[in-house]
Amino acid sequence: MSASRVTIVERIMDANDQVAELNRRRLDEAGVFGINLMASPGAGKTSTILKTIQMLQPDIKIGVVEGDTAPVTIDADKVLAAGMPAVQINTGGDCHLDAPMLDQGLSQLPLNELDLMIVENVGNLICPAAFKLGTHANVLIASIPEGDDKPYKYPNIYRGLDVLIINKIDLLPYIDFRMDYFRQGVEALNPGLITFEVSAKTGEGFEAWTQWLRGKVKKA
Amino acid sequence: MHELSITENILEIATRNGARAGASRITDITLVIGDLSSIVDDSVQFYWDMISQGTLAEGARLHFRRVPARVHCQSCAHEFELAGQLNPCPECGSLSLDILSGDEFYVDSIEIEKKE
Protein backbone atom coordinates (compact mmCIF):
# COMPACT_ATOMS: atom_id res chain seq x y z
CA MET A 1 0.00 0.00 0.00
CA SER A 2 1.32 3.45 -0.88
CA ALA A 3 -0.24 6.88 -0.62
CA SER A 4 0.36 9.76 -2.98
CA ARG A 5 -1.00 13.07 -4.11
CA VAL A 6 -2.28 13.65 -7.65
CA THR A 7 -2.48 17.20 -8.91
CA ILE A 8 -5.53 17.75 -11.10
CA VAL A 9 -6.52 21.42 -11.46
CA GLU A 10 -9.68 20.79 -13.48
CA ARG A 11 -12.49 23.32 -13.60
CA ILE A 12 -15.65 21.94 -12.02
CA MET A 13 -17.80 23.50 -14.76
CA ASP A 14 -15.77 21.94 -17.60
CA ALA A 15 -18.32 19.25 -18.44
CA ASN A 16 -21.09 21.83 -18.78
CA ASP A 17 -18.91 24.26 -20.72
CA GLN A 18 -17.95 21.62 -23.27
CA VAL A 19 -21.61 20.95 -24.06
CA ALA A 20 -22.13 24.72 -24.21
CA GLU A 21 -19.50 24.89 -26.93
CA LEU A 22 -21.33 22.21 -28.92
CA ASN A 23 -24.57 24.18 -28.53
CA ARG A 24 -22.82 27.26 -29.87
CA ARG A 25 -21.50 25.37 -32.86
CA ARG A 26 -24.97 24.04 -33.58
CA LEU A 27 -26.47 27.52 -33.49
CA ASP A 28 -23.69 28.88 -35.68
CA GLU A 29 -24.13 26.13 -38.25
CA ALA A 30 -27.85 26.87 -38.46
CA GLY A 31 -27.15 30.61 -38.65
CA VAL A 32 -29.18 31.27 -35.51
CA PHE A 33 -28.33 34.01 -32.99
CA GLY A 34 -28.94 32.69 -29.48
CA ILE A 35 -29.87 34.63 -26.37
CA ASN A 36 -29.88 33.48 -22.75
CA LEU A 37 -32.52 35.61 -21.03
CA MET A 38 -32.16 35.68 -17.26
CA ALA A 39 -34.10 37.51 -14.54
CA SER A 40 -35.80 37.06 -11.22
CA PRO A 41 -39.32 35.59 -11.24
CA GLY A 42 -41.83 38.02 -12.65
CA ALA A 43 -39.33 40.57 -14.02
CA GLY A 44 -41.01 40.34 -17.40
CA LYS A 45 -39.09 37.70 -19.35
CA THR A 46 -42.14 36.27 -21.10
CA SER A 47 -43.67 39.72 -21.66
CA THR A 48 -40.42 40.90 -23.23
CA ILE A 49 -40.19 37.84 -25.46
CA LEU A 50 -43.77 38.31 -26.66
CA LYS A 51 -43.25 42.01 -27.37
CA THR A 52 -40.00 41.22 -29.18
CA ILE A 53 -41.74 38.62 -31.36
CA GLN A 54 -44.46 41.12 -32.15
CA MET A 55 -41.97 43.80 -33.20
CA LEU A 56 -39.72 41.54 -35.27
CA GLN A 57 -42.29 39.57 -37.20
CA PRO A 58 -42.69 38.71 -39.96
CA ASP A 59 -39.07 39.24 -41.06
CA ILE A 60 -37.34 37.49 -38.17
CA LYS A 61 -38.30 34.00 -37.12
CA ILE A 62 -37.83 33.33 -33.40
CA GLY A 63 -37.76 30.03 -31.50
CA VAL A 64 -38.08 29.99 -27.73
CA VAL A 65 -36.85 27.52 -25.12
CA GLU A 66 -38.78 27.93 -21.89
CA GLY A 67 -37.04 26.72 -18.75
CA ASP A 68 -39.29 25.99 -15.81
CA THR A 69 -38.71 24.12 -12.56
CA ALA A 70 -41.98 22.23 -12.96
CA PRO A 71 -44.00 20.96 -15.93
CA VAL A 72 -45.92 24.19 -16.38
CA THR A 73 -46.49 25.23 -19.99
CA ILE A 74 -48.02 28.66 -19.35
CA ASP A 75 -45.08 30.60 -20.81
CA ALA A 76 -44.49 28.18 -23.71
CA ASP A 77 -48.19 28.32 -24.58
CA LYS A 78 -48.05 32.11 -24.82
CA VAL A 79 -45.19 31.93 -27.32
CA LEU A 80 -47.00 29.28 -29.36
CA ALA A 81 -50.09 31.49 -29.37
CA ALA A 82 -47.90 34.28 -30.78
CA GLY A 83 -47.16 31.99 -33.71
CA MET A 84 -43.57 30.99 -32.92
CA PRO A 85 -42.13 27.57 -32.07
CA ALA A 86 -41.55 26.98 -28.37
CA VAL A 87 -40.17 24.11 -26.32
CA GLN A 88 -40.69 23.70 -22.62
CA ILE A 89 -37.81 22.25 -20.60
CA ASN A 90 -38.66 21.07 -17.11
CA THR A 91 -35.54 21.27 -14.95
CA GLY A 92 -37.08 18.94 -12.39
CA GLY A 93 -36.70 21.43 -9.55
CA ASP A 94 -33.26 22.68 -10.57
CA CYS A 95 -32.77 26.39 -10.19
CA HIS A 96 -31.25 26.97 -13.63
CA LEU A 97 -30.89 25.57 -17.12
CA ASP A 98 -27.59 23.95 -17.97
CA ALA A 99 -25.97 23.28 -21.32
CA PRO A 100 -27.20 19.64 -21.66
CA MET A 101 -30.77 20.85 -21.06
CA LEU A 102 -30.41 23.45 -23.80
CA ASP A 103 -29.01 20.74 -26.07
CA GLN A 104 -32.31 18.86 -25.58
CA GLY A 105 -34.28 22.02 -26.24
CA LEU A 106 -32.41 22.79 -29.45
CA SER A 107 -33.15 19.28 -30.74
CA GLN A 108 -36.84 20.03 -30.56
CA LEU A 109 -36.70 23.34 -32.44
CA PRO A 110 -36.68 23.72 -36.23
CA LEU A 111 -33.28 25.46 -36.05
CA ASN A 112 -32.81 25.73 -39.80
CA GLU A 113 -35.98 27.79 -40.10
CA LEU A 114 -35.00 30.20 -37.32
CA ASP A 115 -33.05 33.47 -37.20
CA LEU A 116 -33.13 33.98 -33.44
CA MET A 117 -33.40 31.61 -30.49
CA ILE A 118 -34.30 32.95 -27.06
CA VAL A 119 -33.90 30.92 -23.88
CA GLU A 120 -36.15 32.00 -21.02
CA ASN A 121 -34.03 30.79 -18.12
CA VAL A 122 -35.46 29.87 -14.73
CA GLY A 123 -36.34 32.95 -12.65
CA ASN A 124 -33.30 33.27 -10.37
CA LEU A 125 -30.44 35.75 -10.03
CA ILE A 126 -27.79 33.39 -8.67
CA CYS A 127 -27.61 30.00 -10.30
CA PRO A 128 -28.09 30.75 -14.03
CA ALA A 129 -24.98 32.95 -13.85
CA ALA A 130 -22.80 29.90 -13.20
CA PHE A 131 -23.97 27.79 -16.14
CA LYS A 132 -22.93 28.75 -19.65
CA LEU A 133 -25.43 27.59 -22.24
CA GLY A 134 -23.55 28.31 -25.45
CA THR A 135 -25.74 31.21 -26.51
CA HIS A 136 -24.19 34.28 -28.13
CA ALA A 137 -25.43 36.81 -25.62
CA ASN A 138 -26.30 36.75 -21.93
CA VAL A 139 -29.13 39.16 -21.33
CA LEU A 140 -30.54 40.10 -17.93
CA ILE A 141 -33.89 41.74 -17.34
CA ALA A 142 -33.94 43.81 -14.18
CA SER A 143 -37.31 45.32 -13.35
CA ILE A 144 -38.06 48.49 -11.45
CA PRO A 145 -40.15 46.91 -8.64
CA GLU A 146 -37.22 44.64 -7.66
CA GLY A 147 -35.40 47.67 -6.31
CA ASP A 148 -32.25 49.59 -7.18
CA ASP A 149 -29.86 47.59 -4.98
CA LYS A 150 -29.84 44.39 -7.03
CA PRO A 151 -26.45 44.89 -8.73
CA TYR A 152 -24.93 45.31 -5.26
CA LYS A 153 -26.59 42.20 -3.85
CA TYR A 154 -26.19 39.91 -6.86
CA PRO A 155 -22.91 41.11 -8.39
CA ASN A 156 -22.06 37.90 -10.18
CA ILE A 157 -24.91 37.80 -12.65
CA TYR A 158 -24.14 41.37 -13.77
CA ARG A 159 -20.50 40.57 -14.45
CA GLY A 160 -21.26 37.99 -17.14
CA LEU A 161 -23.74 40.06 -19.12
CA ASP A 162 -23.65 41.27 -22.70
CA VAL A 163 -26.88 43.24 -22.48
CA LEU A 164 -29.02 44.60 -19.66
CA ILE A 165 -32.71 45.36 -20.09
CA ILE A 166 -34.31 47.51 -17.39
CA ASN A 167 -38.01 46.70 -17.63
CA LYS A 168 -41.21 48.20 -16.21
CA ILE A 169 -39.99 51.78 -16.51
CA ASP A 170 -43.67 52.75 -16.69
CA LEU A 171 -43.68 52.10 -12.93
CA LEU A 172 -40.88 54.59 -12.14
CA PRO A 173 -43.30 57.28 -10.90
CA TYR A 174 -44.70 54.90 -8.29
CA ILE A 175 -41.57 53.25 -6.92
CA ASP A 176 -38.51 54.58 -5.10
CA PHE A 177 -35.92 53.47 -7.62
CA ARG A 178 -32.75 55.56 -7.94
CA MET A 179 -31.75 54.90 -11.54
CA ASP A 180 -28.37 56.60 -10.92
CA TYR A 181 -27.55 54.38 -7.98
CA PHE A 182 -28.62 51.28 -9.87
CA ARG A 183 -26.63 52.12 -12.98
CA GLN A 184 -23.56 53.06 -10.93
CA GLY A 185 -23.51 49.57 -9.47
CA VAL A 186 -23.88 48.04 -12.92
CA GLU A 187 -21.07 50.23 -14.26
CA ALA A 188 -18.76 49.04 -11.48
CA LEU A 189 -19.39 45.41 -12.32
CA ASN A 190 -19.62 45.61 -16.09
CA PRO A 191 -18.24 48.88 -17.49
CA GLY A 192 -19.93 50.09 -20.67
CA LEU A 193 -22.62 47.38 -20.60
CA ILE A 194 -25.19 47.84 -23.38
CA THR A 195 -28.37 48.81 -21.55
CA PHE A 196 -31.96 49.37 -22.69
CA GLU A 197 -34.62 50.95 -20.51
CA VAL A 198 -37.96 49.54 -21.59
CA SER A 199 -41.55 48.83 -20.71
CA ALA A 200 -42.99 45.60 -22.04
CA LYS A 201 -46.37 47.06 -21.16
CA THR A 202 -46.24 50.31 -23.13
CA GLY A 203 -43.60 49.23 -25.65
CA GLU A 204 -41.34 52.14 -24.75
CA GLY A 205 -37.68 51.41 -25.49
CA PHE A 206 -38.41 48.34 -27.60
CA GLU A 207 -37.44 50.11 -30.80
CA ALA A 208 -33.81 50.37 -29.59
CA TRP A 209 -33.70 46.82 -28.21
CA THR A 210 -35.12 45.22 -31.34
CA GLN A 211 -32.83 47.39 -33.48
CA TRP A 212 -29.88 45.89 -31.60
CA LEU A 213 -31.26 42.39 -32.22
CA ARG A 214 -31.73 43.09 -35.91
CA GLY A 215 -28.07 44.02 -36.09
CA LYS A 216 -27.08 40.69 -34.57
CA VAL A 217 -29.34 38.40 -36.57
CA LYS A 218 -27.73 37.34 -39.83
CA LYS A 219 -30.33 37.27 -42.54
CA ALA A 220 -29.56 34.52 -45.03
CA MET B 1 -29.09 25.96 -5.31
CA HIS B 2 -27.24 23.71 -7.68
CA GLU B 3 -24.85 21.89 -5.36
CA LEU B 4 -26.05 18.45 -6.45
CA SER B 5 -24.91 18.82 -10.06
CA ILE B 6 -21.71 20.49 -8.85
CA THR B 7 -21.03 17.59 -6.52
CA GLU B 8 -21.63 15.09 -9.32
CA ASN B 9 -19.03 16.92 -11.39
CA ILE B 10 -16.54 16.79 -8.52
CA LEU B 11 -17.09 13.05 -8.12
CA GLU B 12 -16.65 12.49 -11.85
CA ILE B 13 -13.41 14.49 -11.98
CA ALA B 14 -12.00 12.81 -8.87
CA THR B 15 -12.82 9.22 -9.85
CA ARG B 16 -11.66 9.66 -13.47
CA ASN B 17 -8.31 11.07 -12.35
CA GLY B 18 -8.01 8.58 -9.51
CA ALA B 19 -8.59 5.61 -11.81
CA ARG B 20 -6.08 6.98 -14.31
CA ALA B 21 -3.48 7.20 -11.53
CA GLY B 22 -4.17 3.61 -10.52
CA ALA B 23 -5.79 4.43 -7.18
CA SER B 24 -7.44 1.72 -5.14
CA ARG B 25 -9.00 4.39 -2.98
CA ILE B 26 -9.29 8.19 -2.94
CA THR B 27 -8.88 9.49 0.60
CA ASP B 28 -8.89 13.28 0.20
CA ILE B 29 -10.07 15.83 -2.34
CA THR B 30 -9.01 19.47 -2.32
CA LEU B 31 -11.37 21.96 -3.91
CA VAL B 32 -10.49 25.57 -4.59
CA ILE B 33 -13.56 27.80 -4.43
CA GLY B 34 -13.60 31.57 -4.80
CA ASP B 35 -15.89 33.52 -2.53
CA LEU B 36 -17.72 34.95 -5.53
CA SER B 37 -19.04 31.56 -6.59
CA SER B 38 -22.28 30.99 -4.75
CA ILE B 39 -21.50 27.56 -3.37
CA VAL B 40 -22.32 26.39 0.13
CA ASP B 41 -19.66 24.00 1.46
CA ASP B 42 -22.01 22.16 3.83
CA SER B 43 -24.40 21.47 1.04
CA VAL B 44 -21.67 19.99 -1.19
CA GLN B 45 -20.58 17.86 1.76
CA PHE B 46 -24.18 16.70 2.27
CA TYR B 47 -24.55 15.53 -1.33
CA TRP B 48 -21.04 14.12 -1.30
CA ASP B 49 -21.84 11.72 1.52
CA MET B 50 -24.83 10.53 -0.49
CA ILE B 51 -23.39 10.11 -3.96
CA SER B 52 -19.82 8.98 -3.26
CA GLN B 53 -20.98 5.69 -1.75
CA GLY B 54 -19.84 2.66 -3.69
CA THR B 55 -17.28 4.65 -5.72
CA LEU B 56 -13.51 4.90 -5.63
CA ALA B 57 -13.96 8.05 -3.61
CA GLU B 58 -16.29 6.66 -0.97
CA GLY B 59 -15.50 8.24 2.39
CA ALA B 60 -12.99 10.70 0.92
CA ARG B 61 -12.57 13.89 2.94
CA LEU B 62 -13.44 17.10 1.11
CA HIS B 63 -11.17 20.07 1.78
CA PHE B 64 -12.54 23.43 0.79
CA ARG B 65 -9.80 25.93 0.11
CA ARG B 66 -11.61 29.26 -0.04
CA VAL B 67 -10.17 32.15 -2.03
CA PRO B 68 -11.30 35.60 -0.90
CA ALA B 69 -12.76 38.05 -3.42
CA ARG B 70 -10.03 40.69 -3.59
CA VAL B 71 -10.62 43.94 -5.41
CA HIS B 72 -8.38 46.80 -6.42
CA CYS B 73 -9.69 50.36 -6.36
CA GLN B 74 -8.91 52.18 -9.60
CA SER B 75 -9.22 55.55 -7.92
CA CYS B 76 -6.90 55.21 -4.91
CA ALA B 77 -5.20 51.83 -5.53
CA HIS B 78 -6.44 50.46 -2.18
CA GLU B 79 -6.94 46.68 -2.12
CA PHE B 80 -9.74 45.13 -0.09
CA GLU B 81 -12.02 42.10 0.12
CA LEU B 82 -15.66 41.80 -0.83
CA ALA B 83 -17.88 39.67 1.35
CA GLY B 84 -20.40 38.52 -1.21
CA GLN B 85 -21.93 41.87 -2.06
CA LEU B 86 -20.57 44.81 -4.01
CA ASN B 87 -19.29 47.56 -1.73
CA PRO B 88 -17.57 50.83 -2.59
CA CYS B 89 -13.90 51.29 -1.68
CA PRO B 90 -13.70 51.74 2.12
CA GLU B 91 -10.88 54.29 1.67
CA CYS B 92 -12.29 56.63 -0.94
CA GLY B 93 -15.85 55.50 -1.69
CA SER B 94 -15.16 54.82 -5.36
CA LEU B 95 -17.01 52.14 -7.28
CA SER B 96 -14.37 51.87 -10.01
CA LEU B 97 -13.03 48.49 -9.01
CA ASP B 98 -11.12 45.62 -10.57
CA ILE B 99 -11.96 42.19 -9.22
CA LEU B 100 -8.66 40.33 -8.76
CA SER B 101 -9.82 36.99 -7.39
CA GLY B 102 -12.82 35.08 -6.13
CA ASP B 103 -14.01 33.29 -9.27
CA GLU B 104 -11.87 30.17 -8.72
CA PHE B 105 -13.81 26.95 -8.95
CA TYR B 106 -11.80 23.80 -9.54
CA VAL B 107 -10.64 20.46 -8.21
CA ASP B 108 -7.06 21.06 -7.18
CA SER B 109 -5.80 17.62 -6.22
CA ILE B 110 -6.62 14.24 -4.72
CA GLU B 111 -4.82 11.99 -2.27
CA ILE B 112 -4.89 8.36 -3.30
CA GLU B 113 -3.90 4.95 -2.01
CA LYS B 114 -2.44 2.30 -4.32
CA LYS B 115 -2.05 -1.42 -3.78
CA GLU B 116 1.52 -2.12 -4.75
Ligand SMILES: Nc1nc2c(ncn2[C@@H]2O[C@H](COP(=O)(O)OP(=O)(O)OP(=O)(O)O)[C@@H](O)[C@H]2O)c(=O)[nH]1
Ligand atom coordinates in the same frame (compact mmCIF):
# COMPACT_ATOMS: atom_id res chain seq x y z
N1 LIG C 1 -46.39 47.60 -15.39
C1 LIG C 1 -45.69 46.69 -16.05
N2 LIG C 1 -45.92 45.39 -15.86
C2 LIG C 1 -45.20 44.49 -16.55
C3 LIG C 1 -44.20 44.88 -17.48
N3 LIG C 1 -43.64 43.77 -18.00
C4 LIG C 1 -44.27 42.70 -17.43
N4 LIG C 1 -45.22 43.14 -16.55
C5 LIG C 1 -46.10 42.32 -15.72
O1 LIG C 1 -45.29 41.60 -14.79
C6 LIG C 1 -45.83 40.31 -14.55
C7 LIG C 1 -44.80 39.24 -14.82
O2 LIG C 1 -44.45 39.26 -16.19
P1 LIG C 1 -43.90 37.99 -16.95
O3 LIG C 1 -43.58 38.42 -18.33
O4 LIG C 1 -44.79 36.83 -16.77
O5 LIG C 1 -42.56 37.75 -16.13
P2 LIG C 1 -41.56 36.52 -16.19
O6 LIG C 1 -40.23 37.06 -15.86
O7 LIG C 1 -41.71 35.80 -17.46
O8 LIG C 1 -42.11 35.63 -14.98
P3 LIG C 1 -41.75 34.09 -14.62
O9 LIG C 1 -41.59 33.34 -15.90
O10 LIG C 1 -42.92 33.64 -13.82
O11 LIG C 1 -40.48 34.16 -13.80
C8 LIG C 1 -47.06 40.20 -15.43
O12 LIG C 1 -48.19 40.52 -14.66
C9 LIG C 1 -46.82 41.24 -16.51
O13 LIG C 1 -48.00 41.74 -17.06
C10 LIG C 1 -43.98 46.28 -17.67
O14 LIG C 1 -43.12 46.74 -18.45
N5 LIG C 1 -44.74 47.13 -16.92
Ligand SMILES: [Mg+2]
Ligand atom coordinates in the same frame (compact mmCIF):
# COMPACT_ATOMS: atom_id res chain seq x y z
MG1 LIG D 1 -42.06 33.76 -17.81
Ligand SMILES: [Zn+2]
Ligand atom coordinates in the same frame (compact mmCIF):
# COMPACT_ATOMS: atom_id res chain seq x y z
ZN1 LIG E 1 -10.39 53.78 -3.29
